[in-house]
Amino acid sequence: MITIKGLSKSFGELSVLENINTEIKEGEVISIIGPSGCGKSTFLRCINLLETPTTGEISVDGQNILAKNADVSGLRQKMGMVFQSFNLFSHLMIIENLMLGPVNLLKIPKQQAYEEGMRFLEMVGLKSKVYAFPDELSGGQKQRAAIARTLAMKPEIVLFDEPTSALDPTMVSEVLGVIRKLASNGLTMMIVTHEMKFARDVSSRVFYMDEKGIYEEGSPEQIFDHPQKIKTRAFIKKIFAFEYEAAGRGFDLYELNAKIEEFLKKQMFTERQIMNVQLVCEEILLGILLQAFPRAVVSLLVEYSDLNGEVTIQASFDGEVYDLLKAEENTISLAIINTYAKKMSTENREGRNTVTIII
Numbered sequence: 001m002i003t004i005k006g007l008s009k010s011f012g013e014l015s016v017l018e019n020i021n022t023e024i025k026e027g028e029v030i031s032i033i034g035p036s037g038c039g040k041s042t043f044l045r046c047i048n049l050l051e052t053p054t055t056g057e058i059s060v061d062g063q064n065i066l067a068k069n070a071d072v073s074g075l076r077q078k079m080g081m082v083f084q085s086f087n088l089f090s091h092l093m094i095i096e097n098l099m100l101g102p103v104n105l106l107k108i109p110k111q112q113a114y115e116e117g118m119r120f121l122e123m124v125g126l127k128s129k130v131y132a133f134p135d136e137l138s139g140g141q142k143q144r145a146a147i148a149r150t151l152a153m154k155p156e157i158v159l160f161d162e163p164t165s166a167l168d169p170t171m172v173s174e175v176l177g178v179i180r181k182l183a184s185n186g187l188t189m190m191i192v193t194h195e196m197k198f199a200r201d202v203s204s205r206v207f208y209m210d211e212k213g214i215y216e217e218g219s220p221e222q223i224f225d226h227p228q229k230i231k232t233r234a235f236i237k238k239i240f241a242f243e244y245e246a247a248g249r250g251f252d253l254y255e256l257n258a259k260i261e262e263f264l265k266k267q268m269f270t271e272r273q274i275m276n277v278q279l280v281c282e283e284i285l286l287g288i289l290l291q292a293f294p295r296a297v298v299s300l301l302v303e304y305s306d307l308n309g310e311v312t313i314q315a316s317f318d319g320e321v322y323d324l325l326k327a328e329e330n331t332i333s334l335a336i337i338n339t340y341a342k343k344m345s346t347e348n349r350e351g352r353n354t355v356t357i358i359i
């Protein structure tokens with residue numbers, strides 16, 4: 001469906017993409033992940049010519065869209081794009097936003113465009129907002145309306161550029177839900193996303209971008225569970241783990257809690273699950289370890305396993321041999337931790353204690 005050969009893009013002196021070669025087949029759902037600034041959006045924008053590639057070839061259904069005589073507007077209609085910032089016309093009602101392209105560009109009769117628009121709005125759960133203006137909608141609703149507007153142009157492929165980045169966390173899942181539905185309907189899609197759990201669930205293929213290109217690609221299992229290359233491994237590890245150093249009893253608990261929240265929201269944890277992890281971390285640090293060793297510098301590692309949904313909390317610090325299970329510092333804290341913990345253990349290796357709690 002889309003073949004990309006030797007694609008490069010520079011902005012002046014800054015080379016962002018170099019020699020990308022890949023093929024996207026009909027029905028594929030490709031998630032594009034990678035560190036900030038690695039060129040994910042630029043890659044997507046090159047595919048539908050919002051950016052002009054510096055060199056290379058992009059063929060859509062066998063036609064090179066970079067050729068001088070290419071029917072760019074016809075080819076663009078085959079590719080819908082959903083942006084981070086919705087891009088709805090604020091002076092038009094939602095249904096008018098949906099009808100604009102089909103009536104003006106596809107020359108579809110108004111009545112037909114209206115009926116089809118209504119169908120797409122129903123599909124994204126916005127039937128009650130047909131005559132509303134964009135400003136009357138929440139962020140999640142605006143993005144769903146923007147998706148419906150893209151679908152109204154009947155694209156062969158839809159490119160999503162970080163569709164949930166501008167949304168409050170509570171609204172992310174309603175938009176992802178719509179994209180999931182489109183994936184199960186067989187729509188070809190490419191999605192630049194920071195939502196890793198979503199990328200794993202929805203994609204047929206994942207592109208990990210780094211070093212100005214597609215650094216590693218594979219099935220979600222290959223990329224998330226068995227990444228082969230060093231930078232992919234480091235990136236994936238960082239997604240599923242976060243570290244914090246609590247230096248003595250005076251460490252900033254509010255900062256720690258905020259970081260735990262930020263980390264677990266990315267794993268789509270509920271408020272309640274997040275609070276449980278925060279509570280266990282607080283009890284292990286303040287209730288137990290820093291009670292026994294007030295000046296210890298405790299390294300906290302919170303890891304999430306995407307495979308079994310478990311959260312592993314590890315707290316390590318230098319000092320004499322210590323056994324959490326025999327701790328007498330605070331039995332109430334231990335009892336609280338016990339209500340959430342599936343497993344608890346302590347080990348001392350070369351003078352460093354590591355307490356591990358799995359919840």
Ligand SMILES: Nc1ncnc2c1ncn2[C@@H]1O[C@H](COP(=O)(O)OP(=O)(O)OP(=O)(O)O)[C@@H](O)[C@H]1O
Pocket residue numbers: 011014016034035036037038039040041042043
């Ligand atoms: N129009 C532009 N002019 C100049 N530089 C640009 C332009 N667009 C992007 N860049 C630069 O190209 C690089 C890649 O940007 P891009 O937005 O594609 O990265 P990204 O991987 O999508 O990042 P993020 O995940 O943070 O959105 C960045 O260094 C960015 O500053």
